[in-house]
Amino acid sequence: MIIAIDGPAASGKGTIARRLAAHYRLPHLDTGLLYRAVGAAALEKAVDFEDVAAMAGLAEGLDLAALDPESLRAGPVGEAASRAAAIPQVRAKLLTLQQNFAHQPGGAVLDGRDIGTVIAPDAAVKIFVTATPEARAARRFRELAARGEKVTPESVLEDIRKRDQRDSSRTSAPLVVAADAEIIDNTALDVAASVAAALAIVERRR
Template identity: 75%
Template sequence: MIIAIDGPAASGKGTIARRLAAHYRLPHLDTGLLYRGVGARALAEHVKFDDEAALAALAGGLDLSTLDPEALKAGIFGEAASRVAALAQVRARLLALQQDFARQPGGAVLDGRDIGTVIAPEAEVKLFVTAKPEARAARRHRELLQRGESVTLDAVLADILKRDERDSGRASAPLICAADADILDNTGLDVEQSWQAALALVERRRPADGA
């Protein structure tokens, strides 16, 4: 069973994906981590974000096993990820890696922006997790403060809106809801309520034999 979870920044899709993976005992891939990894390498190696060929080369040499999910949660890497993810050559370099992960025996859970539309359009279960920008900004703001980052709520909201526009407006694999996806708007839900709602949607969609 392949579970594809898409949605905008700070919608809670990653938390849902991790819990679904644990619940169904499936491997999980946060595809945004790949773009954060490319963005982090670009910053470290002073590669310009308008140098698409150089960024694609970084993507081609990405080693998933070396990525530190906790370190890559920093706000600077989220912005970098959004910028490199808009580039067709970067996305092309990372496509096979993501598709191989999705199609491994037994299935997998993947979350990102284009899982149900590009990476695994054949997925048995597709969720589009979203929330109002203000709610997502408040969540991300709390997360950044807990990490010790000094940032205002207004700045986080502005970044969320900018990333939404970039993700939805890019020419290559834009953020859109797959036609056959279930939409979960968790604006007024807490973490547990959002998880329970997601689990119910998956149970409705998953194959009867659980494959």
């Protein structure tokens, strides 16, 4: 069983994906970490994001086992990840890796921006998780502030809106709702209610 969970930044899709993976004892891949790893590598090595060949090279050399989720969730990496994800050549390099993970024996849970539309359009379960930009920005601000990062609510909201625009307007695998996906708007939901809604969708689809 492949469970595809898509949605914009800070929508809570990762939390839902992890809970579903634990519930159904399936492997989980946060595909956003792949783009964050490419973006972080570009920042570390001072690679020009306009240098498509160099960016694609970073994606090709990515080691899935070496990803450090905690460090890759730092604030500046999010913007870099969004820029890296907008490069078609980077997406092409990471496509096979994600598809192989999704189609492993027994299935998997993946969350990202294009799981149900590009990575696993044959997924048995497709969920699109969303919330208003303001709600998502508030969540991200609390998360970043708790880590001690120097951010303001206004700057986080601006970043969320910029990422939404970039993710939705890119030419390669834009963020869209799959035709057969079920939508969870969790603007007014807490984590428990969001997970419960997702579990109900999976059970209906099984």
